[in-house]
Amino acid sequence: MTGVSETSRRNTRDIESGIHTDFSREMSYGSYLALDELLSAQHPVSDPEHHDELLFIIQHQTSELWLKLVLHELRSAADLLAQDEMRIALKRIARVKHIQRTLTDQWFVLATLTPTEYSQFRHYLGHASGFQSWQYRAVEFMLGNKHRGMLRVHEADPAAHALLEELLEAPSIYDEFLRYLARRGYAVPQEILERDVSVAHVPNEELVRVLTGIYEDAEQHWDVYEACEELVDLEDNFQLWRFRHLKTVQRVIGMKTGTGGSSGVGFLQRALELTFFPELFSVRTSIREPRN
Numbered sequence: 001m002t003g004v005s006e007t008s009r010r011n012t013r014d015i016e017s018g019i020h021t022d023f024s025r026e027m028s029y030g031s032y033l034a035l036d037e038l039l040s041a042q043h044p045v046s047d048p049e050h051h052d053e054l055l056f057i058i059q060h061q062t063s064e065l066w067l068k069l070v071l072h073e074l075r076s077a078a079d080l081l082a083q084d085e086m087r088i089a090l091k092r093i094a095r096v097k098h099i100q101r102t103l104t105d106q107w108f109v110l111a112t113l114t115p116t117e118y119s120q121f122r123h124y125l126g127h128a129s130g131f132q133s134w135q136y137r138a139v140e141f142m143l144g145n146k147h148r149g150m151l152r153v154h155e156a157d158p159a160a161h162a163l164l165e166e167l168l169e170a171p172s173i174y175d176e177f178l179r180y181l182a183r184r185g186y187a188v189p190q191e192i193l194e195r196d197v198s199v200a201h202v203p204n205e206e207l208v209r210v211l212t213g214i215y216e217d218a219e220q221h222w223d224v225y226e227a228c229e230e231l232v233d234l235e236d237n238f239q240l241w242r243f244r245h246l247k248t249v250q251r252v253i254g255m256k257t258g259t260g261g262s263s264g265v266g267f268l269q270r271a272l273e274l275t276f277f278p279e280l281f282s283v284r285t286s287i288r289e290p291r292n
């Protein structure tokens with residue numbers, strides 16, 4: 001066969017002679033990534049072991065790994081904003097947006113778990129629930145959904161509790177962004193700049209007017225306008241994750257109460273009414289349209 005490579009003809013790829021094969025004394029793929037540890041960290045509790053529990057565990061573990069990176073990027077983004085490094089902060093946020101997409105897409109894998117299958121091992125989970133994910137709560141706090149009451153569930157884990165307390169008392173990404181805007185000369189209300197950052201930000205009409213000025217003359221305010229839209233993407237993506245979680249919960253446990261003790265679907269539904277950056281959504285209503 002002319003024009004067909006040796007590899008295609010034999011449909012077998014040669015292992016090149018230069019390929020390293022002796023890892024008895026050197027760092028390898030597995031040792032670098034601590035794969036022994038990672039791959040021995042799945043411990044099903046069902047007895048006899050239910051086939052689908054491994055899916056359930058891995059879905060959560062992969063989510064937690066991505067949440068670890070989201071947290072890393074968001075903390076860096078907040079620090080960068082505080083140093084007026086908006087462009088680098090936006091680079092961090094761009095990565096978070098891609099991770100969010102992966103996290104949301106991942107729900108399609110778990111949606112293959114039928115209610116029948118889940119009901120066969122759910123009772124082994126006791127009162128464990130995603131509600132107790134400290135990394136998830138840390139991300140919520142970083143984005144501004146502050147709630148001191150959420151710390152209680154972490155009292156038995158001092159390290160997680162301390163981190164959440166630190167983030168509760170620290171400015172959120174939005175607080176940092178609004179302080180940055182103020183430093184750039186935008187008339188962000190003083191009460192926002194001096195607010196108690198350990199509670200959720202509440203909508204402020206004066207701030208909507210400031211943002212309307214930016215949105216109505218986007219070309220003049222291009223970099224901050226672009227930053228605003230990046231934050232809108234972040235919130236949008238976060239809500240899409242919440243929505244997919246809710247829909248998966250609905251199809252798997254219906255209206256049952258949650259293992260964590262909440263009402264279940266109703267409790268998750270109320271999270272969809274929350275907003276991290278309320279004025280960035282109100283501004284859409286305020287933008288004037290030219291009269292013909």
Ligand code: HEM
Binds near residue numbers: 128129259263
């Ligand atoms: C069949 C799969 C799942 C079901 C039936 C389910 C169900 C629930 C329910 C009922 C709650 C409310 C708290 C409670 O009373 O337990 C909850 C909260 C939560 N779940 Fe899941 N969940 C599932 C999968 C996941 C996965 C894969 C994750 C990924 C990490 C996750 C993360 C969370 C988080 C972070 C919360 C707290 C949400 C909040 O505070 O608004 N869940 N889940």
Ligand SMILES: N[C@@H](CC(=O)c1ccccc1NC=O)C(=O)O
Binds near residue numbers: 125
């Ligand atoms: N809350 C779930 C249980 C659950 O999904 C779960 C259990 C242990 C560890 C993580 C979980 N994920 C999300 O809540 C339920 O009510 O069935």
